[in-house]
Structure formats: C-alpha cells, structure tokens
Amino acid sequence: MARRQHDFPVLRRRSSLITLVLYILALQAADSQRVKVEPEVSSYPGQDVTLRCSFSDPTGEVKKSQVTWIRETPDGKKVNIAVFNPQFGASYPEKSIDGRVAFRDPSLQDPSIVLQRITMGDEGNYICEYATYPSGNEEGMTRLFVLAKPSNNATVLLVRAGPDPVAVARCVSANGKPPSEITWVSVLPGNSTSSAVKNSDGTVTVTSEYRVTPSEAFNGKDLSCVIQHKTLSKPESFSLKASIEYPPRVMISGYDGNWFLGREGVELKCSAKANPPASSVVWTVLSGVLPPSVEVSGPVMKVMKVDTDLNTTFICEAKNSVGTGKLEQNILVRESPPQPQGSDPGMVAGAVIGCLLAALLIAGLVFCFLRRRKRDQGYHGGEQQGSYDPKTRVFGGGKNGGNNNGTVFTYREDSSEATTEHAAPPPTAQDILLSGEMDTLEKSKFDLEADEGYDRFDESFGESRPVLQLRPGAGEVEEAGYVDDDMESQRDGSIISRTAVYV
Template sequence: MERFGVTASSRRPKERKTRACSSAGPFCVILKMFLLTASYLETKHVEAGDVVAMLGSFAILPCQTSTSDRLSQITWQKTIKGKAPDDVFLTIQPVIGLKYSNGKDFRFEFIGNFNNKNGTLKLSNVTLKDEGSYTCIFSLFPSGTQNKVSKLGILVPPNTNLMSYTPIEGNEEVPLATCTAAASKPKAEVKWIIGSLEGKVREEFNETQHANGTTTTRSTLVGKPGREMNGQLVKCVISSETVKEEILETIIQVLYSPEKVHIIERSKLSLECMSEANPNATLIWSRSGQPLPPSVQVVGATLQFPSQSNDLSGLYQCEAKNPYGSKHTYLLVHFSTGNCTVAWVLTGLLTFPIIVLGGVYFYKSRKLQSFWPRLQGETQRDATRDYSAAQPEGEERPPETVELRFSD
C-alpha cells in the first residue's frame, strides 16, 4: 500500500500542475511559450526565393515547408504597385480547394501539393504590373504560421530600330543615323561600329526613363555630310540582359550635285558621258547652236554616230543634272573621210602658192618659230583621252573644248 500510496502521492502534483495550466497563471504562460519555441525549432524554414520572368511569359512562385505539424491552410498575399499592402488574393484549403479574393485572376495556377505542404504557384502571361513581393503563408498547428517572401522581377527586351537620314552635302553638323533600344528593363547598351568614318563623326546619347520602370536609349551619329561619306556602312550594336547581342546595319546616304563631267570615247562612232552624283544624274546630250542630227542616237549616256560623215561634225555638249545642281562639258567632233580625197587635193593645189608665200613672210618676220610649236601641239591631240572640260552652270566664260578627229 505504501508503495502504491507513494505512487499516488507522486502523481497528484502533476495533476494539480495540469489543472493549474488551464488558468492564466504566470507558470502556465511560461510553459506554453517554451512548448511553442521547442516546436518551432523542430520545424524547418519555408523554401522560397526571388523570381525573374520575361514579359509575357510565365513565372513560378515556389513555396514549400518541411514540418511534422498539421497544415490547415495556405494563403498567398501580394504587395505590388497600385495595390494595398499585404493584399490576400488566394487561399488554399484541403476540402474547399482554391478560393480567390478580390476578384478572380485565373492566371494563377496551383501546381503544388497540399499534402506535401507545397504551395507553389504558376503565374502566366506576366505583365509589368505583376512585379512586386509575393508572400506564401502556411497555417500550422501547433507551431502557428510560417511565411516567406518571393520578389518577382519582370525583364523587358528592347524594341530596336535603326533609322538613317539623307542629308544634303554641307558644312554644318547634322544627324546621319539614329539607333534606338526602346522600353527595355533593365536598360540596354548601344554602341557603333563606324569603320572608315572614324574621326569624321561623333555620337550623341539620350536616355528616357518611363513610369513603368523601362528605359529607352538612343544614340545618334552626327557629322558634316560630305560626298566621301556616301555609301559607307555603319553598324549599331545593341546588348541587353534580356536578349543576345543584336547588330543593325545601314548605309550612309548623302545627297550631292554632279561632279566633274567626263566624256570617254568607246569607239570611233560612240561617245559616253559620265558623272558621279547622288541621286544619279540625268545625262543630256545636245549640239551647240543646232539640234542633234536625226541620225545620231542617244542610248542612255552614250552618243552614237551612224557613220563618219562630215555633216555630223560639230560642237557637242553633255550636261549632268540632278535636283541639287548641274555641270556640263563640250567636245568638238570632226570627221574626215576618204571620200573627200579629191576635194582635198584640189584645195591643196589652189592653196599651195598661198602657203609658200605665207611661209616666206612668216620666216622673215621671225613669227614661224613661235607658231610652229603651237601648231604641233594642236595636231597631236589623242582622240582616246578623257575629254573633260566641266564648268559650273552659269559661269560666264567661253567653254573649253577638245577636238576629236576621226579618219579612215
């Protein structure tokens, strides 16, 4: 009996302590705090982390815990721009399932497992407005609640564009090309590859911050437009965290008037007119003092003679013209054919005495010595040379001409 009595007496204090904990005494409060702390220490932390998603794609919001406590509910709340802090938008319960708050947003999909204490969500078609903090809350017994915050960041690839200009040749700096990386997040980097234009152009940068957190970056090539720039290739290189490096290309265009006009002999019956200009010059053939002979054909920039006929001899002009100016040159064409041999012989017999007398006169007057070198220079012109005597339009001076002689 004593042994059992001892046993009974030893249990009584424990029963009294249990009844005492039902009250709000200080000993009971301390005991409850101890039990809760011990239970919390036995529970692992909630697994979650920061998430980054591309605009328009989907984001996985992970949230999972490992604990032996009983799970009664999973709650999701968000703190985003334009919304109230800690806005509860979704509740997950074992019997009821998903319950949306403040309007249904079916872009959120529960892809976790309640029994495994996995509250992971999938958010489809993300927008910039979805960026913010998302909190996953587990309601556990007896430990209470556990939560973890995941920050969702949205990446936005830039809208790229390369625009080129067509300035007129001049001495003032003007834009030549502009490269734009618009509305990107984070901001994109823009740089140029300019090749032979190094030292002739410079870059002007501009950045614009938008209210939605995106940035537009622009870079413009500026320089004095010269005809040597025309046709030069430049490249714009755009780099960003959201996309691979992108290269855009353009050809610099500078408008200018025709340069020096050249006339080239392509054959004994064909002449070609050439001049560089942007846009390409219109080449116009004409005959000084009279219209072109009907038998002479103009094919593009080429003047074609039907035969070596004396009546086709004369002073011909080629004019190069575009909206920004014009230039021209003259060419004296002289045909001498074998059909005129008799006429030349008769003319020679009649003029021979005159030439002899004139020669004696010039010799005695010492003028022949100065005239002979000039005569030789005039007769030694080569018909296959580049005949160019271009002059600005409107300049008041006699045209320089080159005589072109054809003979059988």
C-alpha cells in the same frame, strides 16, 4: 584591488545577456530559413509562371495551420492573392487576378501557386507565409521579373551634304523590359545619341541615332547598329549604308587626242555620279548649235565622220533633285593621223647620223692606233738588206749629217756586246716598195709615178743612185747614244728618215 573583484560578477552577467540575445537571433534566422522559395523568377507577358514554396521541418515538431500568398504592390501595399487552410480549403481574395492564380497542389506540404497569362503589371514581390505554432508566422519572398522582348529595327536617314552634323541613321528597340542597350560600329567619324521612353505597361522604348557631318565622300559607307537585351541569346546587328544626297559630278570620256579629218567611229560619253541619280543628261556646244556630223543618244554623242566643225568645245550638263553639274571638253581636229611611235623620219635620220658618226670615230681610233704601231715598229726589208726591227737598229749620221756609207751598229739578241761590221748600202725607197713587206696604203705613199720625184734616179751623173740616202756617221752615233727609230711620219702621210740627206 577589492573593487576589481566586485566587478567580475557584473561582467559575467553582461556576457550572459549578450549570448542569449545572439542565440535568440540565431533561432529566428533558423526559423526564417525554413520557408523555402526561389529568390527570383523571370517570365514573359502571356506566359504562365510557377512560384514555388515549401516548409522545412525535419523533426516534425512545428504545427502548420495555414499558408497565404501575399503580393506587394509597387506603392508598398500588401494584398492576399491566395490562401489555403486544411479545414476551409483554398481561396483567392484578390479580384484583380481572379481566374489567373491557383494552387498547383493545394496542401501545406507544397503550397506553390501558378500565375497564368502573365502581364507586365504582375511584376513585383510575392511572399509565401506559413502560420505555425509555437513559432508564429514564417515567410519567404520571391521577386517576379516580367521580361518583354523588344521589337528592334534600324533605318537610314536620307540627308544632304552640308557643314552641320546631322543624324544619318536611326536604331530603335521598342517595348522592351528591361531597357535595351544600343551601340554603333562605323568607319564614319561621328557619334551617337540615345533616349529612352517608359511605356504605360512598364516596357521601355530606346532610340539611338548616329550623327555625322554629311559629305559626298560618306555616301554608301557602312555602319552597323548593335542591340543587346536580356531576352536575346546574342546581340542583334543591323548593317546599313549611309545615304548622302549631292549634285551630279560629271565626267566625259572618249576623246583620245587623235581626232583627225575623215576618222570614223569615235564618240564622247558623259557619266554623272550623283545621289539621287541624275534625271537628265544634255549635250551642248559652246557655239550654241551641235555640228551635223554628231548624233546624240542620251549620255552618248556619236561622231559619224570627223570634220572641221568638231573643232569646238562640247558641254555635258546633268541634273538631279539636288542640283546641276556640268563639264566642258575641248576637241582639236588634226589634218592627218600622227606618225606611229618610233617611225618619225627626223628620229630615223638622227639615229642613222649618230651611228655613222660613231662608226667614223671608231674607224679613226683604229687607224691612229695602227699608224702609231707601224711607226713604232718601222719597215722590214728583204733578207738581203737585213731586218729592221727593235732588235736590229741602224744608226744614222751624226748631228751635223755625214756619210751614210759608214759603219752600221747592229744589236744582236744572241750577243752580249754590240759588234761593228761593214754594212751593205742602205735600202732605197724602191727597195722598200719591192720588198713585199709593205701594205697597199704604205706603198701608195711611195708611188714612183705620183710622188714628187724623191725616188727617181738622176741620170745626169751617168749612174743610178738614189736621191734619198742614209748617212751613218758611226762615230757621232756612238757619242750621242741615239737609239730611237730613224723613220718619222709626216702630215701628208709620207715617212722620211730623221737623218735623210737630199742630194
């Protein structure tokens, strides 16, 4: 315990020493900050630059005896370039900048200097040093940057299409300080390479190239070089178009497939896509000699009048400094012009036949429908013979035939039961024809002159009676319950009764 008490005075002495050291360092830092300068100054070659310096002494207790400007060379040496002493005045000991450096207002209060006609070699550190009492020398340092605005340009490199990557454009930013930054903007699938060269005056030249695998498809595509530098208010951009050389690609136009004998005013035109442009275009034929009916004028071959000599193969050949391109065009001469669309006789005949068949089909369907309807409804006689419709049905004889002069079963709409009454003799074919309720087609089936005598009257009996008669057979009809229509159509177009009896 006593040992710890003896240690306290030692700790207090050490703490006092640390505090003293910190105080001295603070005073030195405060003293060093009394010389006021600009940390950095930029200028351009050929311009004048001012390096400012002053001493801050609010109390006025510090005695200043002299101010000296010192330049620190790149190799670390320090050289006095300007000195001001109130007793001896201003002096400039460094001969290398003699005449280019001077105090702006020689005094201890404002010892700022002016450097005239700045060069790249003037770049470096400049120290403003005050000789004071009792603090000693105090200083402040300014870094002078000499900027050089670069000279920028961009060019397109003419290359030929091939399998290996090559530079298609170059961008150069020359004699700049600090070095420029170059980037590329392009739709071409490539990459850039850059290099920098330091000049003797301290400036730097930057060169960048854009490299692609050149092909015909890349010719004329856009690409841009963008240069950024500290001296530029905004990036400088150069727009370029790639130039890829390739042999001619030949195209022939003018043949429409309708060259017929005697046609006039037709021509073939040969066009060649190439870089550089084609220097010559020549027309030839596969047989060796151009037909006399053609006239060639550069890339155009005019035909005065189509004849059989044109029934051949024409060849167009184009050349440039890279190579040659050619294309063939086969000509087929027709005897006569082709028929206009839609006026082919075969097509017209086919259309007419199709329409007729459609009309016949429709007419047949309508005829069958009407015939079926007539058959279902039956024939209507005069009022004297009574009506023959779905509401009034005449039932014929029994299954084995029978007398047709028997009972008639009539179904009446206003009666709840069927009634039995004695009917008048059934209508004959002549009665049906004379009734006026049949159309012409149906009457023709019962023509008394053309038919085979079904409705003729047999005079051998001495009386007029029909050959075709209806036999009712009422008892059998009641038992069978037969309610279908009695009349039936035949294949020859006639209509007969299912229960008809020939006598």
